[in-house]
Amino acid sequence: MIKGIFPIDKFETVETPFYYYDLGLLKQTLTTVNLLAGSFGYHVHYALKANANKRLLPLIAQAGLGADCVSGGEVNAAVEAGFSSEKIVFAGVGKADWEIKSGLDNHIFSFNVESIPELEVINQFATEKGVVASIALRINPNVDAHTHHYITTGLNENKFGFNMEDMEKVIRLLPTLNHVQLIGIHFHIGSQITDMVPFQNLCVRVNEIQDYFEAKGVRLDHINVGGGLGINYEHPNHIPLADFESYFNVFHKHLQLRPHQTLHFELGRAIVASCGSLITKTLYVKEGTTKQFVIVDAGMTDLIRPALYQAYHHIENISSEAPLKQYDVVGPICESSDTFGTDRMLNETKRGDYIALRSAGAYGEIMASQYNLRKLPGVYYSE
Numbered sequence: 230m231i232k233g234i235f236p237i238d239k240f241e242t243v244e245t246p247f248y249y250y251d252l253g254l255l256k257q258t259l260t261t262v263n264l265l266a267g268s269f270g271y272h273v274h275y276a277l278k279a280n281a282n283k284r285l286l287p288l289i290a291q292a293g294l295g296a297d298c299v300s301g302g303e304v305n306a307a308v309e310a311g312f313s314s315e316k317i318v319f320a321g322v323g324k325a326d327w328e329i330k331s332g333l334d335n336h337i338f339s340f341n342v343e344s345i346p347e348l349e350v351i352n353q354f355a356t357e358k359g360v361v362a363s364i365a366l367r368i369n370p371n372v373d374a375h376t377h378h379y380i381t382t383g384l385n386e387n388k389f390g391f392n393m394e395d396m397e398k399v400i401r402l403l404p405t406l407n408h409v410q411l412i413g414i415h416f417h418i419g420s421q422i423t424d425m426v427p428f429q430n431l432c433v434r435v436n437e438i439q440d441y442f443e444a445k446g447v448r449l450d451h452i453n454v455g456g457g458l459g460i461n462y463e464h465p466n467h468i469p470l471a472d473f474e475s476y477f478n479v480f481h482k483h484l485q486l487r488p489h490q491t492l493h494f495e496l497g498r499a500i501v502a503s504c505g506s507l508i509t510k511t512l513y514v515k516e517g518t519t520k521q522f523v524i525v526d527a528g529m530t531d532l533i534r535p536a537l538y539q540a541y542h543h544i545e546n547i548s549s550e551a552p553l554k555q556y557d558v559v560g561p562i563c564e565s566s567d568t569f570g571t572d573r574m575l576n577e578t579k580r581g582d583y584i585a586l587r588s589a590g591a592y593g594e595i596m597a598s599q600y601n602l603r604k605l606p607g608v609y610y611s612e
């Protein structure tokens with residue numbers, strides 16, 4: 230519970246808004262992940278795109294996790310933060326030349342390749358550098374992360390990954406590319422998934438795809454099932470951790486790994502979302518005719534998730550113990566989507582009160598912008 234624990238008095242002279250990271254909670258999350266994934270021998274790569282904060286990354290690297298990168302900048306940040314390059318995977322439909330070259334120079338564990346032309350370009354640059362690139366094929370499993378039903382293979386065109394119809398061609402091409410080595414297959418079905426059924430469906434699909442490769446005589450040492458495990462945004466105080474136990478158990482129960490195979494995960498949100506809060510100050514309480522607005526000094530430039538996809542963040546007034554009242558909590562940006570929450574119950578709020586937007590550790594700070602020429606939010610830590 231952040232109320233009562235967040236040391237408001239320590240921050241009285243500090244400019245708002247700012248991100249506040251509970252490093253203790255991050256460490257607790259990492260310990261839990263290591264314990265559960267470790268019990269099955271699974272490998273977890275942290276998806277840097279959720280948060281590449283310079284204090285957080287080394288903690289995650291020190292816990293032994295690998296890194297999942299989607300740009301050359303992320304590969305560099307991962308190396309700098311101390312992630313071992315043998316644990317870096319690199320995905321993305323549009324890897325630029327310098328990004329591929331940087332991945333090769335860093336001898337990363339795997340390029341998660343998404344198209345035939347990319348495969349050819351990686352082979353070309355690896356040939357020029359006299360190295361062999363390890364690659365995994367990103368396959369579009371056609372598993373719907375939201376409705377829990379299969380989408381019929383071949384119906385949907387998606388910019389991500391290969392469709393299974395491309396596989397014949399890829400399998401014929403691979404032996405002609407002497408500087409790439411196929412080490413596995415890669416999947417990623419979506420994000421903020423809290424229902425285990427889509428993951429179970431993914432397992433079923435991966436099992437079928439494994440049978441396909443086996444029948445073709447293609448050996449795969451690594452299966453990477455991506456990320457997407459969600460957290461509970463409604464109850465950050467009671468359910469601070471993602472349900473890692475159910476998650477890993479689903480794969481243990483439903484995925485048929487071959488004895489020589491290693492299973493990999495790419496978790497972003499589930500690792501860092503809970504440990505971050507955006508702390509903002511109330512500028513004005515505006516009385517409307519039917520609504521009351523709490524106008525805070527943070528906006529969509531600091532935390533874009535509510536404006537971008539109507540995401541829910543739990544909101545607390547951490548300065549007040551007064552009775553609850555209903556408010557819309559809005560930012561100062563000249564966009565009506567700059568609203569953090571509507572009809573929220575907060576302790577009666579007045580100018581100057583600190584408001585915490587909870588579970589903002591993932592896709593928060595990293596997506597902050599200077600739109601309206603605003604300052605970027607500050608960053609503080611519990612330690």
Ligand SMILES: *Cc1c(COP(=O)(O)O)cnc(C)c1O
Pocket residue numbers: 276278279297299320417419420421455456457458495496497498499
């Ligand atoms: C975004 C992404 C992830 C992480 O997703 P989360 O929902 O944050 O766990 C993992 N793998 C790939 C390829 C991604 O694009």
